[in-house]
Every structure is written in C-alpha cells, then in structure tokens.
Amino acid sequence: AQSVTQPDIHITVSEGASLELRCNYSYGATPYLFWYVQSPGQGLQLLLKYFSGDTLVQGIKGFEAEFKRSQSSFNLRKPSVHWSDAAEYFCAVARRAAGNKLTFGGGTRVLVKP
C-alpha cells in the first residue's frame, strides 16, 4: 500500500525567511504528486501538482516543489514566506490505476513569526 510521510509536524519560520516542507512517499512506481494547503476554516486548496516531465514544478502563491525519484521525495519550497502562508500543508499521492484517489500525509503546520 502506498504511504506518504511528512516528517515535520510543526515548522516555525520568520516572515521573509525561506521555507521547505518535506514529503516522502512509498510506492513502486511514480505516482501523481500534489501539495494542498488548508487555512483555518477553509477547504483544501491545490498549490501545485506533478504528473510527469520537468521535475521542478511551479505553483500558486510563489510555491515550488521538486520531484526526486531517487529519494521518493516531493519537497515544497518558498523563497520568502509571508504571514498569510501560516496554514497546514498536505502532501498527497494518487495513482490512475487506483481511480486517482488521494493518499495524504499527516500534514505540516506552518507558523509564521513577525
């Protein structure tokens, strides 16, 4: 069974500093990869996705992620964090053969210090 691990439960970062959130997955082949953000009281919003091709993908709100097949990782980065980036971030994987149902990691909560 596929699984997704987000090793960091909480991360605190100063406004303007860079941010990197880690995501590792366990699956025999390359799945589809996603990062979602959940702000308080809000639904899940897609930040970016990787299906194939260029392993560095750009998303909304200035986020990017890099797929590394050798490490089974899909880490999310932002060069300069804004206070509005405080939220919970979820990495997820899906397989077309499994109906594209998503398997999520446990999430990383990001706190932004002024």
Next chain:
Amino acid sequence: GAGVSQSPRYKVTKRGQDVALRCDPISGHVSLYWYRQALGQGPEFLTYFNYEAQQDKSGLPNDRFSAERPEGSISTLTIQRTEQRDSAMYRCASRHSLQGPTEAFFGQGTRLTVV
C-alpha cells in the same frame, strides 16, 4: 456551480442518530470522492464514484457508512447509528475527467460532532 458545495457546514448530532451529508460537485465533473479528516491528521479516503457507479468503497470504516450518487451528480454520505468516534471533518472532492491525470477540487467540508 462554481465550486464543490457541501452541506451542512456543521452538524451536531446525538449518538445513535443517523446523519446525511451532501456533496454537490462542480458541474460536469465525472468523479466524486469522499474523505474523512480527524483532528490533526490528513484526510483519509472513504469512497468514490465515477458517474453514478460506486467504484471503490474500501475506505468506509464499517457498514454503518454508505454513500450514493444516484444521478451521477449530487452525492450523499450517510452514517447510521452515529458514534462519538465518527466525529470528524468530512470532505468531498470532484474531478473533471476519467482520462489522464487531473486534479481534485475540494469542498469546504462538513464538520460532524457526535455528542
């Protein structure tokens, strides 16, 4: 509609009661998914439909949980004889196409509290 709509947004029910949670997907979206998210955890898959056909219900925790999508649009997730452990956020998502990789769009969820 413009987005995935779930109702009610909040539901408080007494233990033993039945509840029905509704999901109205984005118009024209073929696939519809239900997830459950406990506090402090990521969402977990429950079941999904392509059109009106339930394709996979492997994530439903027990036979008190059921879902339907009779006309291939709106879906209802029903929990019978609710228990306190059923308290969670229930999320619905829809996808446009069966073909190729496409993203899922999520509704704002229904927060269920069983007291």
